[in-house]
Amino acid sequence: MNLLEIRELSVEFPAGEGSVKAVSRVSFDIREGETFGIIGESGSGKSVVGLALLRLLPANARVSGNICFAGKELFFLKPSELRKIRGKRISLMPQNPAGALNPALKNGLQIGEVFERRGIEKKEGMKKALGLMKKLFLQDPEKLCGLYPNQLSGGMRQRLIAAMSLSFEPELLIADEPTKGLDPEARAGAVELFTKIKNEYGKTMLLITHDLDLAHEVCDRIAVMYAGEIVELDEASKILHSPGHPYTKGLIRAHPRNGLVPLSGQSPSRIKLPEGCFFHERCRHAAVECSRRHPEIQNHKGGRIRCHLQFLQ
Amino acid sequence: MPSPVLAVNELKMSFGAAEVFKNVSFSVAPGETLGLFGKSGSGKTTIGRCIVGLEKPTDGEILVHGKNILAMGKKEFRDLRPKIQMIFQHPETSLDPRMKAFDSLVEPLRVRTGLKKAELLEKAEKLAELTGLRPEHLARYPNQLSGGEIQRVVLARIMSLSPDFVVADEPTSMLDVSVQAQILRLMQKVQRETGVSYLLISHDLDVLRKVCHRIAYLENGNITSIEDLRKKEVSKHARSRK
Amino acid sequence: MDNVFADRFRREGFLPQLGEYGGEFAKRVFQRKDMLFALAALVLFAGVALFAPLLSPYDPNAIDLKNKNLGPSEGHLLGTDYLGRDLLSRILIGARISLSIAFGVVLISLLVGIAAGCAAGYYGGLVDECISRVIDIFLSFPGVIFALTIMGVLGSGIFNLMLALSVVQWARYARLMRGQVLSLKKQEFVLSAVTSGAGDFHIIRRHIVPNAIAPLLVLATIDLGHVILSIATLSFLGIGLPADVPEWGAMLSAGKEFMRTAPHQTIFPGLAITFVVVIFSILGDGIRDILDPHHEGGEMY
Numbered sequence: 001m002n003l004l005e006i007r008e009l010s011v012e013f014p015a016g017e018g019s020v021k022a023v024s025r026v027s028f029d030i031r032e033g034e035t036f037g038i039i040g041e042s043g044s045g046k047s048v049v050g051l052a053l054l055r056l057l058p059a060n061a062r063v064s065g066n067i068c069f070a071g072k073e074l075f076f077l078k079p080s081e082l083r084k085i086r087g088k089r090i091s092l093m094p095q096n097p098a099g100a101l102n103p104a105l106k107n108g109l110q111i112g113e114v115f116e117r118r119g120i121e122k123k124e125g126m127k128k129a130l131g132l133m134k135k136l137f138l139q140d141p142e143k144l145c146g147l148y149p150n151q152l153s154g155g156m157r158q159r160l161i162a163a164m165s166l167s168f169e170p171e172l173l174i175a176d177e178p179t180k181g182l183d184p185e186a187r188a189g190a191v192e193l194f195t196k197i198k199n200e201y202g203k204t205m206l207l208i209t210h211d212l213d214l215a216h217e218v219c220d221r222i223a224v225m226y227a228g229e230i231v232e233l234d235e236a237s238k239i240l241h242s243p244g245h246p247y248t249k250g251l252i253r254a255h256p257r258n259g260l261v262p263l264s265g266q267s268p269s270r271i272k273l274p275e276g277c278f279f280h281e282r283c284r285h286a287a288v289e290c291s292r293r294h295p296e297i298q299n300h301k302g303g304r305i306r307c308h309l310q311f312l313q
Numbered sequence: 314m315p316s317p318v319l320a321v322n323e324l325k326m327s328f329g330a331a332e333v334f335k336n337v338s339f340s341v342a343p344g345e346t347l348g349l350f351g352k353s354g355s356g357k358t359t360i361g362r363c364i365v366g367l368e369k370p371t372d373g374e375i376l377v378h379g380k381n382i383l384a385m386g387k388k389e390f391r392d393l394r395p396k397i398q399m400i401f402q403h404p405e406t407s408l409d410p411r412m413k414a415f416d417s418l419v420e421p422l423r424v425r426t427g428l429k430k431a432e433l434l435e436k437a438e439k440l441a442e443l444t445g446l447r448p449e450h451l452a453r454y455p456n457q458l459s460g461g462e463i464q465r466v467v468l469a470r471i472m473s474l475s476p477d478f479v480v481a482d483e484p485t486s487m488l489d490v491s492v493q494a495q496i497l498r499l500m501q502k503v504q505r506e507t508g509v510s511y512l513l514i515s516h517d518l519d520v521l522r523k524v525c526h527r528i529a530y531l532e533n534g535n536i537t538s539i540e541d542l543r544k545k546e547v548s549k550h551a552r553s554r555k
Numbered sequence: 556m557d558n559v560f561a562d563r564f565r566r567e568g569f570l571p572q573l574g575e576y577g578g579e580f581a582k583r584v585f586q587r588k589d590m591l592f593a594l595a596a597l598v599l600f601a602g603v604a605l606f607a608p609l610l611s612p613y614d615p616n617a618i619d620l621k622n623k624n625l626g627p628s629e630g631h632l633l634g635t636d637y638l639g640r641d642l643l644s645r646i647l648i649g650a651r652i653s654l655s656i657a658f659g660v661v662l663i664s665l666l667v668g669i670a671a672g673c674a675a676g677y678y679g680g681l682v683d684e685c686i687s688r689v690i691d692i693f694l695s696f697p698g699v700i701f702a703l704t705i706m707g708v709l710g711s712g713i714f715n716l717m718l719a720l721s722v723v724q725w726a727r728y729a730r731l732m733r734g735q736v737l738s739l740k741k742q743e744f745v746l747s748a749v750t751s752g753a754g755d756f757h758i759i760r761r762h763i764v765p766n767a768i769a770p771l772l773v774l775a776t777i778d779l780g781h782v783i784l785s786i787a788t789l790s791f792l793g794i795g796l797p798a799d800v801p802e803w804g805a806m807l808s809a810g811k812e813f814m815r816t817a818p819h820q821t822i823f824p825g826l827a828i829t830f831v832v833v834i835f836s837i838l839g840d841g842i843r844d845i846l847d848p849h850h851e852g853g854e855m856y
Contacts, residue, residue: 041489043459154353183353183516210489254494256519262494266459365750394752401743409744411765417744420761421751467747474751 003172003204004030004053009065011048011057019062020270022048024228026065027297030172035198035205037219037236039212039251043267045228047095050174050208054086070171091170093161095177100161101149107160108145114164125167132163135200136193155186162193172204173197179211187211194218212255216240224248227268227278234303244305246283277308285309316379318343318478318510319364319397324373326359333359334534337373341478344504346511348525350518355531357514358402361480364512365399366390377478395425395474402483404463408455414466415451422473440469443506445499461492465499472503482514497524583845590841593834600831604651611644615801624817634819637809642820645801646827652802653831656717657782661775663721668728669771673759675729676736687733693726699788706794716795720782727778728771735767773843780835787828803828 011023023045030036038046051057053067055074067074069090077085094100101110108126115125133141136159149157158178165173178194179187191214197203198218209215215222219236224245232245243249250263265282268274274281280290289308297306317340324337333356341347351357362368364375366382374381377397382390401407408417418440419433428436441451444465455463464484471479481500485493501524503509515521521528522542529539584590603610612632619639627634633642675686705719739745740763748758787804789795796802803824810820 041491184518185352212490251491254491256493256517256523260494260497260520260523262498263491266461367746367749391752394750397750399747399750401747403743407743407747409762409766412761420748421753424751424753424757470747470751 001032002029003032003070004206005066005068006049006053007066007068009049009052009067010063011045011052012062013058014060014062015271018271021228021273022061022270023052026225026228026230028223028230028233030204030206032204033202034220035194035207035218037207037209037215037222038225039209039215039222040225041210041251041267043270044225046208046210046225047176049225050092050176050206053174053206054090054092055082056092087170088168089170090172090174091165091168093165093173093175093178095180101157103149105148106145107147107149107152110149111145111160111164111167114167129163129167132166133160136163136196153186154182155189158182158186158190159193162197166197166201166203169201170203172206174206174208176208177210178207179209179214187214190214191217212240212252224251227273228270229278229306230297230304231279231306232303233297233305234301238303244300244303245279245307246285246309247279250282277306315342317341317376318378319512320376320379321360321364322374322376324360324363324370324375326356326363326368326370332534334531337531337534337536339529339536339539341510341512343477343510344508345527346501346504346513346525348521348528349512349514349531350521350528351514351516351531353516356534357531358482360531361399361482361512361514364478364480365397366394367399395421396477398471398474398476398479400464400467400471400479400481400484402486404460404467404487405455407467408458408463410455412454413451414446414453414455414458417455418451418466418470418473421470425474436473437469440473443472443503444469445495459492460488461496464488464496468496468499468503472507472509475507476509478510478512480512480514483516484513485520486515486517493520500524580845584841587841587845589837593837593841596830596834597838600650600834601654603647604654607647607651611641611647613641613644615640615644615648616799617641624813624820626817626819633823634817636806636820637813637817640801642806642823645806646803646823649801649803649806649824650827650831652713652796652800653783653786656713656720656786657779659717660720660724660782661778663717664724664728664778665771665775667721667725669732669764669768671725671729672732672734673736673763676733677740677755677759677763683733686729690726690729690733693722694730696723698723699785702785702789703792703794706789711794711797713796713800716786716789719789720785723785724778724782728774731771731774732767735770736763739763739766769846770843773839773846776835776842777839778835780832780839783831783835784828 006029007027009023009026010021012019012021026045026049028036038049040046048057052063053069053074057063063075069085072085074082074085101107105113111129112122112126115122115129130141130145133144144152144156144160152160175194179190182190194205194207194214195218198205205218207215207219216236221234222236222239223230223233224239224247225231226247232239232243232248234244239248240252243252247263250261253259253261254263263282268278268281274291276289276291276293277283277286277295280286283290287309293308295306295308297304320340322338325335326333327335337360339347349357349360359368363370370383373383375383377393380393382393385393408414412420415437419437422428422433422436437451438448441448446462446465446469450458450462450466458466484500485496488496497520500511504511513521513525526543527539527541530537584594617640619635621639622631622635623637623639625631625635625639631641631643633646636642636645671686671690675683675690702719702723705722706715709715709719745758745762748762786795786802787807790802790804791808793805793808795804798805806824807821807828810817810824813820
């Protein structure tokens with residue numbers, strides 16, 4: 001069963017004469033219970049997809065397409081209905097754990113506040129949250145509640161936020177760049193954390209990241225985004241071990257452990273996208289066709305890929 | 314062995330009773346990249362800042378070409394300063410937001426040499442070529458540049474002073490993987506062309522292993538070991554020959 | 556949370572990028588109706604002040620006791636005061652005086668404040684300690700009373716008035732500037748200027764002041780209105796300017812005697828003061844909104 005279906009989602013931001021095409025015609029499904037990863041570089045549009053899901057985009061964004069969550073069309077919901085879904089049924093783990101907690105309030109108060117707003121009995125909610133915190137390897141949660149956020153390490157703050165995000169047992173958890181800026185130890189902790197959330201709670205998760213290691217450890221399926229569109233979508237192990245798209249290949253080779261081979265050139269301007277394949281200027285295999293015709297995404301060996309060069313795969 | 318560009322002896326830093334690091338000693342040869350590995354909060358950034366003179370260590374000496382910068386007079390140190398440069402971690406605040414990239418790039422030259430606009434343009438062109446920047450990048454403000462492009466401008470700006478030694482403090486930790494590879498490879502290219510030495514500070518051992526000649530490990534405020542990756546390569550070759 | 560995302564967008568390059576700072580600023584001003592209105596009113600006001608001697612129908616100090624306390628009429632559009640002087644002419648000339656004093660005061664306080672704030676924030680240590688204490692002392696006096704005391708010592712006059720009000724105002728600019736400098740001097744682009752061997756003066760002039768000045772300009776704009784109000788207050792209390800100088804506060808003060816019989820003598824100068832203060836408030840608010848990135852992007856679609 002698909003919990004979330006995204007069809008032809010496009011997001012543009014007006015800029016001067018033209019517009020910045022942040023996301024163009026992105027379609028994918030998230031099945032119930034699976035962990036779906038979107039990987040891509042900054043500016044690839046992956047975060048915009050996440051924000052569009054919760055309708056958190058700035059007012060000047062022009063959005064088209066459909067997002068269907070548990071049978072409901074998200075773009076047609078009234079604000080009151082949307083609020084019922086936001087935070088409760090779809091929960092977002094913000095990117096920056098330091099900025100997401102109010103530094104002036106003790107941790108316990110902040111967790112309690114989540115329940116207060118939702119009109120749930122606070123004591124009961126707290127009990128549940130404490131249990132959750134214990135499960136997410138936070139030792140001595142009662143003591144933690146008496147501390148201020150700045151007294152916690154980055155990893156601990158992230159777990160605290162994870163506990164807050166999970167406290168309503170959302171059907172879908174969106175994590176936006178959970179490992180950005182963390183040092184290796186905290187990163188290893190985050191991998192452990194998400195594996196745990198996945199295994200113990202069987203949560204459906206959407207993981208937006210540029211961290212290939214995290215994606216590899218946690219995700220079931222992965223979509224690779226480049227210049228606002230999905231270029232490859234397949235099972236995680238297939239994408240990371242035998243990538244089909246030249247961009248995915250380049251991305252994996254650029255990883256320090258795989259040789260630190262840089263991709264030449266830069267992502268194209270999003271106001272004036274190149275003709276043909278968006279990647280052809282940087283592609284080592286680019287053929288004549290690649291600069292003429294924009295490839296459509298097509299089925300290939302069980303996955304989907306957007307590339308003219310079938311022989312490569 | 315050529316005389317080191319930089320030697321750090323028994324460097325110690327403490328804030329009140331809290332000791333950040335002590336007994337930090339290492340040296341860097343010309344054209345060499347020394348990696349400094351440590352966890353967050355281990356004081357590795359502070360070591361880098363001490364070397365470029367942004368912070369004063371509690372004790373120890375920092376020798377540049379054999380001269381202790383901590384014992385130098387103000388004038389002497391100011392003349393030496395261009396020779397030791399630093400690349401910072403956060404690209405978004407590394408350039409003045411009110412200055413175009415070109416102005417940031419040539420600022421040190423303008424201040425120190427009083428060159429004319431035409432000469433500055435010529436120099437900027439050479440530096441841009443060295444660091445893979447296009448002229449249109451230089452016409453932009455920092456908020457119109459990506460993190461990778463900013464780090465290129467920063468590198469170009471630093472190289473305009475023809476330094477002997479550059480402290481790079483996590484220069485790629487805020488960048489994407491593919492851009493990280495571009496910047497690190499670029500730094501290597503610049504090193505080959507100019508013979509500059511680097512102290513590369515990072516918490517990513519994979520990165521250090523790929524680009525450094527030697528790696529110093531900072532643990533609990535001490536340099537616990539210095540690993541020479543070149544020797545390993547030699548021994549690997551020797552083994553494969555057998 | 557919204558701001559986190561707005562920032563994120565900007566950093567990742569999805570939001571329209573700022574072009575040349577000036578051009579973008581002007582464009583945003585024209586998008587705001589309130590600012591456009593205030594700007595037009597300010598231009599009108601400045602024009603009136605500049606050409607006041609040409610525009611005013613009568614000599615503002617010509618006494619005509621036969622026509623005193625007249626209401627608005629064709630001969631005197633806004634009527635006359637208790638000495639028969641034309642009220643419109645006096646208000647027009649008064650605009651000139653108020654505006655030039657206000658600009659003078661704000662300019663002096665801004666310059667002194669920037670210098671003191673830069674020195675305190677940039678050098679820190681003992682310098683900061685000394686300057687900060689002086690700022691605290693100046694901020695601890697209630698403004699108008701402090702100015703009143705200084706005027707009492709110095710005596711009335713345009714220059715003394717400017718001096719007194721500047722002494723009151725500069726400390727606020729200095730404190731704001733100091734805070735700005737403190738956060739700026741830790742930023743990497745300032746540090747890299749330091750490591751490239753640039754001198755302190757160069758760093759302050761090229762990097763610190765241009766990046767720190769925006770909130771000070773906002774404060775200065777709003778202050779222009781406040782200073783005009785303070786001038787009026789001091790004149791109303793009879794201590795600001797010599798009696799023959801047509802100044803709005805002094806006109807209010809003189810007119811209050813005839814509130815029952817000739818209320819226009821207080822209403823028109825009062826309206827003029829209100830008008831100017833409101834214009835500068837709107838402008839100041841608008842500039843702040845435009846310069847502060849956290850004020851936009853909050854709405855959701």
